[in-house]
Amino acid sequence: MNSRFDPTVESVNASELVDPTGSRTHSGLGRRARDGSIEISAPAGIVSHDPDDLVVTVLAGTKVSEFSDAIGLQKQFVPLDPRSDQATVGGVIASGLSGVRRLGFGPLRDNLLEVRFVTGYGKLVKVGGPTVKNVTGFDIPRLLVGSLGTLGLIVQATFRCRPLPSESRWFTTSSEPGGALQKMFRPTAILSDSRSTYVLLSGEAVDVATSCRLLASCTETADVQLPEGPHRGRMSVAPATLASVEMQLRATKASDLRWLIEWGVGTIHLAADSSTSIALARAIAVDAGGWLLIEDGAEDLDPFGVTIPNLAIMSRLKRAFDPDEKFARGRFG
Amino acid sequence: MKSGPLGLDPELLNACVSCGLCLPHCPTFRVTGLEIASPRGRIAAMNAVETGMAPLKRPFIDAMAECVQCLGCETACPSGVRFGRLMEDSRATIAHRSGLRALLSRAFGAIAYRRLLPNQHVLHLLSWVLLVAQRMRVMPKRFRSSVPRLTRHRLRRTLNVTVGGNPDVWLFTGCVMDAWLQKTHVATAAALRSTGVRIARPDSRAGCCGALAAHAGRRDIARSLAKSVVAAMPGAAPIIVNSAGCGAALKDYGHLLGDADAERFAARVFDISEWLVAQTASPLATEARTSIVIQDPCHLRNVQRTHDSVRLLLGGAFALLETNDDGMCCGAGGGYAANQPDLSTKITKRKAKALRDAGASTDVAVCSSNPGCTFALEAAGFKVVHPAELYADCIAPDRGEPRNG
Amino acid sequence: MLAPRFNTRESERARAEPLELSLYSRDAGLANGQAGAVCFPRDASDVAFAVATCKKLGVPFVARGSGTGLAGGATPLDDALVIVTTQMNRVISIDAASRTAWVEPGLLNLDLTRAAQPYGLHYAPDPSSQQACSIGGNVATNAGGPHCLSSGSTTAHVLAVEAVLPNGEVAMLGSTAPDQPGFDLRGIFVGSEGMLGIATKVLVKLVPNPPQIQTMLLDFMSIDEAAATVSAIIAAGIMPAALEMMDSRITAAVEDFVGAGYPRDAAAVLLVEVDGLSGGVDHQASLITEIGRAHGAREVRLARSESERQLLWKGRKSAFGAIARIAPDYYLHDAVVPRSKLVGVLRTIYEIADSHDLTMMNVFHAGDGNLHPLIVFDRRVIGVWERVQAAGTEILERCLAAGGVLSGEHGIGLEKRAMMAQFFSEADLELQARVADALDPHGLANPGKVLPAGFRCGEVGINRTLPEGTWI
Ligand SMILES: Cc1cc2nc3c(=O)[nH]c(=O)nc-3n(C[C@H](O)[C@H](O)[C@H](O)COP(=O)(O)OP(=O)(O)OC[C@H]3O[C@@H](n4cnc5c(N)ncnc54)[C@H](O)[C@@H]3O)c2cc1C
Ligand code: SF4
Numbered sequence A: 001m002n003s004r005f006d007p008t009v010e011s012v013n014a015s016e017l018v019d020p021t022g023s024r025t026h027s028g029l030g031r032r033a034r035d036g037s038i039e040i041s042a043p044a045g046i047v048s049h050d051p052d053d054l055v056v057t058v059l060a061g062t063k064v065s066e067f068s069d070a071i072g073l074q075k076q077f078v079p080l081d082p083r084s085d086q087a088t089v090g091g092v093i094a095s096g097l098s099g100v101r102r103l104g105f106g107p108l109r110d111n112l113l114e115v116r117f118v119t120g121y122g123k124l125v126k127v128g129g130p131t132v133k134n135v136t137g138f139d140i141p142r143l144l145v146g147s148l149g150t151l152g153l154i155v156q157a158t159f160r161c162r163p164l165p166s167e168s169r170w171f172t173t174s175s176e177p178g179g180a181l182q183k184m185f186r187p188t189a190i191l192s193d194s195r196s197t198y199v200l201l202s203g204e205a206v207d208v209a210t211s212c213r214l215l216a217s218c219t220e221t222a223d224v225q226l227p228e229g230p231h232r233g234r235m236s237v238a239p240a241t242l243a244s245v246e247m248q249l250r251a252t253k254a255s256d257l258r259w260l261i262e263w264g265v266g267t268i269h270l271a272a273d274s275s276t277s278i279a280l281a282r283a284i285a286v287d288a289g290g291w292l293l294i295e296d297g298a299e300d301l302d303p304f305g306v307t308i309p310n311l312a313i314m315s316r317l318k319r320a321f322d323p324d325e326k327f328a329r330g331r332f333g
Numbered sequence B: 001m002k003s004g005p006l007g008l009d010p011e012l013l014n015a016c017v018s019c020g021l022c023l024p025h026c027p028t029f030r031v032t033g034l035e036i037a038s039p040r041g042r043i044a045a046m047n048a049v050e051t052g053m054a055p056l057k058r059p060f061i062d063a064m065a066e067c068v069q070c071l072g073c074e075t076a077c078p079s080g081v082r083f084g085r086l087m088e089d090s091r092a093t094i095a096h097r098s099g100l101r102a103l104l105s106r107a108f109g110a111i112a113y114r115r116l117l118p119n120q121h122v123l124h125l126l127s128w129v130l131l132v133a134q135r136m137r138v139m140p141k142r143f144r145s146s147v148p149r150l151t152r153h154r155l156r157r158t159l160n161v162t163v164g165g166n167p168d169v170w171l172f173t174g175c176v177m178d179a180w181l182q183k184t185h186v187a188t189a190a191a192l193r194s195t196g197v198r199i200a201r202p203d204s205r206a207g208c209c210g211a212l213a214a215h216a217g218r219r220d221i222a223r224s225l226a227k228s229v230v231a232a233m234p235g236a237a238p239i240i241v242n243s244a245g246c247g248a249a250l251k252d253y254g255h256l257l258g259d260a261d262a263e264r265f266a267a268r269v270f271d272i273s274e275w276l277v278a279q280t281a282s283p284l285a286t287e288a289r290t291s292i293v294i295q296d297p298c299h300l301r302n303v304q305r306t307h308d309s310v311r312l313l314l315g316g317a318f319a320l321l322e323t324n325d326d327g328m329c330c331g332a333g334g335g336y337a338a339n340q341p342d343l344s345t346k347i348t349k350r351k352a353k354a355l356r357d358a359g360a361s362t363d364v365a366v367c368s369s370n371p372g373c374t375f376a377l378e379a380a381g382f383k384v385v386h387p388a389e390l391y392a393d394c395i396a397p398d399r400g401e402p403r404n405g
Numbered sequence C: 001m002l003a004p005r006f007n008t009r010e011s012e013r014a015r016a017e018p019l020e021l022s023l024y025s026r027d028a029g030l031a032n033g034q035a036g037a038v039c040f041p042r043d044a045s046d047v048a049f050a051v052a053t054c055k056k057l058g059v060p061f062v063a064r065g066s067g068t069g070l071a072g073g074a075t076p077l078d079d080a081l082v083i084v085t086t087q088m089n090r091v092i093s094i095d096a097a098s099r100t101a102w103v104e105p106g107l108l109n110l111d112l113t114r115a116a117q118p119y120g121l122h123y124a125p126d127p128s129s130q131q132a133c134s135i136g137g138n139v140a141t142n143a144g145g146p147h148c149l150s151s152g153s154t155t156a157h158v159l160a161v162e163a164v165l166p167n168g169e170v171a172m173l174g175s176t177a178p179d180q181p182g183f184d185l186r187g188i189f190v191g192s193e194g195m196l197g198i199a200t201k202v203l204v205k206l207v208p209n210p211p212q213i214q215t216m217l218l219d220f221m222s223i224d225e226a227a228a229t230v231s232a233i234i235a236a237g238i239m240p241a242a243l244e245m246m247d248s249r250i251t252a253a254v255e256d257f258v259g260a261g262y263p264r265d266a267a268a269v270l271l272v273e274v275d276g277l278s279g280g281v282d283h284q285a286s287l288i289t290e291i292g293r294a295h296g297a298r299e300v301r302l303a304r305s306e307s308e309r310q311l312l313w314k315g316r317k318s319a320f321g322a323i324a325r326i327a328p329d330y331y332l333h334d335a336v337v338p339r340s341k342l343v344g345v346l347r348t349i350y351e352i353a354d355s356h357d358l359t360m361m362n363v364f365h366a367g368d369g370n371l372h373p374l375i376v377f378d379r380r381v382i383g384v385w386e387r388v389q390a391a392g393t394e395i396l397e398r399c400l401a402a403g404g405v406l407s408g409e410h411g412i413g414l415e416k417r418a419m420m421a422q423f424f425s426e427a428d429l430e431l432q433a434r435v436a437d438a439l440d441p442h443g444l445a446n447p448g449k450v451l452p453a454g455f456r457c458g459e460v461g462i463n464r465t466l467p468e469g470t471w472i
């Protein structure tokens, strides 16, 4: 189809086991046995950016930092927001981890329009389409988001861009986060850790000011950082349960456990010095009907932790993409 | 393309593009979820019969009979499909086909539409029979919501208006309205007089507008009734009607009779609210603002399309509460409650919920201007008043006519 | 052979009377099929029973909501069982604090928004058919609507789907928690046009009503100017809540129905809505006015009241229906093109229609570049259908050549499946077929849709030709 991708297709065809690889910034995710796998990386570079149409196509091996800089020149952005901007675009898609601006800009999957990838049976295919709206065929790009390398080698992606807001500022507030969420109109993010509530507001200056006035207090602050530590995980629970989950996290009295909650979304970013604390947190997540995905460390814990729902369906799908289980063998059935 | 066994105008039939936008506005579709009980389905069924794909038998005939003829579909249809015409034409063909069933129903129609309704004396006599039947609890179930609770008070003849002559405006009195809703006529007369006009009612020739006959496909009867109605109200004076169904029928005489005289007659017809709003520069304005739930009779909303005038008329004096159901039909539909009791009950239940959600209660009355709706809603436990009664009470608070009873 | 099996359960829930069946032979599109039986389940177990019965008998089944689909998606082929969801139409629960609701698939889109109203919330995707279409149908087609420009199509508003899979199992896809481990099965189900199963329960997102809304009507003396305005608004980085375009013929037809004061003499009008906090709304409204004027807008009218706004929208949303006022039949495409290419594409497609001596009109979601070129005609005119098809194909080719796609929201269904090969390579289509085969190995779930003939493996042995009397 496109000579640029021929080498990747060939390498997939030539290998028995393939490990699609980006910058390894998320390599702790979903951990896997690598024995005998050939690491294959996607090519890098911006393919096209149509600023007037707010659409950009990028090769999957491109680092997020380079990608963001390039479209930033046209005052546009794609809310990929990985923990490290050294991550590759393909890696971000495969890991499926949305960033902290998800409340305002939607999950990663809603920003992805088209993907080209190499299947396990060695064919380069296109799924989705290059326009901002499209229902031509099944919505396979969404399956690839969070597929953790099981469905194929992602080589190119098309995203919708957004214009950079005229203002985008972080604030700390003494307002209780759940209440702030109910009061404000389309905040970009409402986060909290054990000490403070953080609000990200974007838009016209007057609107940022108006939104601030709805809060009990509003002090501008620097960008909020995700918790760091040798053992990290990401909890996913129903947004309605966040307050009670947070109470339980406090109740663990695990002093090494740090968290950042995305209100209105249901994601909790966790970091700890010991994997035991992560295990405690996982028990709370499961109890609340949710999950805790290991992002890094915690080698003694299962990367997913629970029986993955609908595993039988997933394994049927996995076989459709990769009949010989070339990619990430053993994961998702 | 020529028409088939139903004799429908192919242009009218073809105007439907099957978009389905009418579905949610159709009461029978809403309560059944069946395509055959929807406007789109009924049109497709007509098409099937017209093109010979389906026989002119049951279930087609049942499907036509199940339609309330509320014309919610016509109002909703962006393509301007004339559903009412298609349905009346289909029913006319059905009514005149051969066979025992058809014969019996024609005989019944002839008695009901020709002998009973247009004849005030017979109707009055029957009312007393019904009153007794109600007291003895031997009223057939299917008539329970189409006949109001009759009382001696209700049957008292209190309307005091000249018969015939050369008035400034005519008050059309009709059949059922005259028999069972005299209080509305009294209020209407008061409201009309308050504008300084001389009024008169037509003589007994205008005993019934013929709407029920026309809806049942009996255009022959409807035409002869219409002719006498026209003859009973000569001249150029406006004709005021306080029953939404009768008003719609009178306004359609041009089409029914198909001549220029009838067209001219139809142009003189006004709904009472429509007329009052046009007369009074500043309708009511009071501080009291009693709450009232507005119910749009289908023939006011979907046929006459003058339902806004009720709001204009009363908005200044009442807090008007609206239902959240796009003015859906109440299921009474002329003879519908008697012919299709099951569907009718389901539709009325749905309406009752919408009215209660809007605030109707033992204290907050429902305002309606159609006898069929009024009886069905009363049977469902609502207090129902006519806009003319509300208006008359405001302009003459002590006119001494009880609102209910 | 099907109906009796349901009758043993409850006779009201299945029918096979020929006249009634014929009413389920099509949706709002053009294609006619043939239903073998129709059933009206009340809950997931009824649906599972129906699907399991089909599986046992080897009979195909088709889900149907309100039948407002425009691509023949709900058209039954091969005497399929039509599974109608109209009696599964409850709002199961609304959680105002989490801004979500569980609903049954037959619930009408607008009824959901009505149910959410008391909480100051609404359901964002608002197809023009919103008063009539069902949430299940919306999920299956990934329906869009004017207000999906800023908020995204159905898939962005569906958190979880309970579905009966083609093998008769009931599965919960997605969750109230944001990320279920593994593949986004919810994501692949949305937009699968009934081919991966039947939705029996849907968890939708509700959104707060915006504090301020400004609706604007811009009118132009040429289509080029209107199209250029759209491109310029997007290029300026403005993201209106909705940005719709209607050409002169549509505007006149709509005005006959609603009387909203649309200018009958304009070559094109833009209906633009901005919403949010007052600062952004004012800022965007004035920028849009400026851009409009710079591109030749004759008048920029701001809706002064909610009722005026409602009337303007009623006009826009009645547009397809109002077409019959012009001619009895229409053939509609749903292509999407890059918004920067609107002027050129629009100009060519009008030329294409002219060259085939056909009347074409356009009413579309301009902000997304989602065109709805609509050819109106009268099927009784001999030879017209061939011209309509030829023009349709050329129009699509032009849209694809401009970097567009086949369908933005109506889906592929039966009517566009033959064109899939123009957009996708054989390898692409093979993968899509593999996905369908993985979940539906016997090819019984709405077969003959979306994928062109010859790609599914279950296809062998099933008569894939359209029945007698089919008109498409
Ligand atoms: C006037 C008009 C305007 C329109 N405007 C728009 C618009 O602005 N945007 C837009 O996107 N569409 C629009 N449409 C198209 C149509 O309304 C949408 O496609 C809608 O989503 C269909 O819903 P429905 O309930 O009518 O589904 P149906 O037509 O009954 O079915 C559509 C498809 O969904 C499948 N399906 C239905 N229910 C289920 C279920 N429970 N589980 C699985 N599959 C199911 C069917 O098999 C079929 O493939 C319009 C249509 C009309 C007539
Ligand atoms: S009657 Fe009108 S609204 Fe109903 S399906 Fe036909 S064209 Fe559409």
Ligand code: SF4
Pocket: B025, B026, B027, B028, B029, B037, B038, B039, B042, B066, B067, B068, B069, B070, B071, B072, B073, B074, B083
């Ligand atoms: S007239 Fe009323 S009941 Fe009859 S099809 Fe139309 S909407 Fe339905």
